[in-house]
Amino acid sequence: MSRPAVLIAQSHLHPLGGFLEGSYDVYRLWEGPPSEAASQIGALIVDGAYPLDKGLVESLSGLGLIACFTAGHDGIDVEWCQARGLAVTHAPAVNHEDVADHALGLILAARREIPRGDRELRAGHWTPDFRILTQSLRNQRVGIVGMGSIGQALAPRCEALRMTVSWWGPRPKPELQWPRVDSLLDLAKDSDILVVACKADDSNRGLISQAVIEALGPQGLLVNVARGQLIDEAAMIAALQSGRLGQAALDVFEVEPTDPERWAGVPNTVLTPHTAGATREAVQGMLALLLGNLTAHFSGEPLKTPLTV
Structure with missing residues (x-):
């Protein structure tokens, strides 16, 4: 047989x-x-x-x-x-718990500038007078886009690091303890850190638009552990280059593998090669x-x- x-x-x-x-x-x-x-x-x-x-x-x-x-x-x-x-x-x-771990790692790496510290030390720039002043996570407002299994795993991790959590998704979930904001744009305006953790399909391509990116603002951090097509990547790069967006920490990209030349000269970014769930x-x-x-x-x-x- x-x-x-x-x-x-x-x-x-x-x-x-x-x-x-x-x-x-x-x-x-x-x-x-x-x-x-x-x-x-x-x-x-x-x-x-x-x-x-x-x-x-x-x-x-x-x-x-x-x-x-x-x-x-x-x-x-x-x-x-x-x-x-x-x-x-x-x-x-x-792997949703692992993706949530990675999202938290991206937040820490970006806000505390861990990759920059590594580069400066290896380049021999650490002298007695050298300091990198970074931002505390205390009281940072985290907005989660999509409160599915990843979002629900990430929220308590953020709270453990003294951050506050709110979220937005297309459907209310009254059983959740975290407040749902009325719109995605309002969530971006009310957040210091915006984490994209929702499912992707043809209906939400470019969900994180230029308007959402600019609502997050010049002090904001945009994190994506979902799918690259959820973000208007060109608008995000332009906003980073102009200072209209503060930081981005990304594990997923519009085209994968992403072209490294696309990110040459793009400031204030932490990039990983779609490894959030790969434990x-x-x-x-x-x-x-x-x-x-x-x-x-x-x-x-x-x-x-x-x-x-």
Whole structure:
């Protein structure tokens, strides 16, 4: 009896092959279109941050499952998949605590100018007369855009460092202890630090507009651990260069990997390469869910973490 076949879509997911080859025939899209095996492939393994190749999906006549390795799935048109009888799974509630840790780290790195201190020391600029005066986190007003699992994990971390928290999202959540502001623009005006932690889709592209950026202002810090397309990146860079925005600390970008030349000469920034949720423990959790969903799918059992709309 032949083994089930799976196709890994993105090359950065290549380490998954070693965990799958004991149970599945594994194909890798970057090695070439699996034309001869197109009818045998039963599951497509993807990173949900990347747009789903619908042409590829339609070419795989035996496909039954889109298995998203990540928690985020903004690149996947779930309704389109379901209309074609395709199940979709993802990896929820695995790395939100780690993303919240990273967001707090970005706040600390930016406000306390930790990267600058490291550079100055290594350059030999630390003399008895040298000092970097930074801003205390005490009483800083943190506005969180999107109070989902990441936002709810970040809020108490900020409070532990003596900051105050408010938030905005499209739907009220009266069960939460933190006050919801009436609008995103009001949240930006009332915040010293604005953290973007909401889900991304086509409806909220450019949500953090030039108006929101300028409402945050020349003393404000903009932090993004969600998706790059949520921010008008060109407007943010222009505001940083002109001083209309104080600081930005970013883990995600409009185009990834981002071109380092885009950030040359952009002041007051802390940049990390989309690593907020990439801890060893989180990846192990994602892998366990992926394997569980694949086993369930090919065994005809209920999926572990199906996506519904």
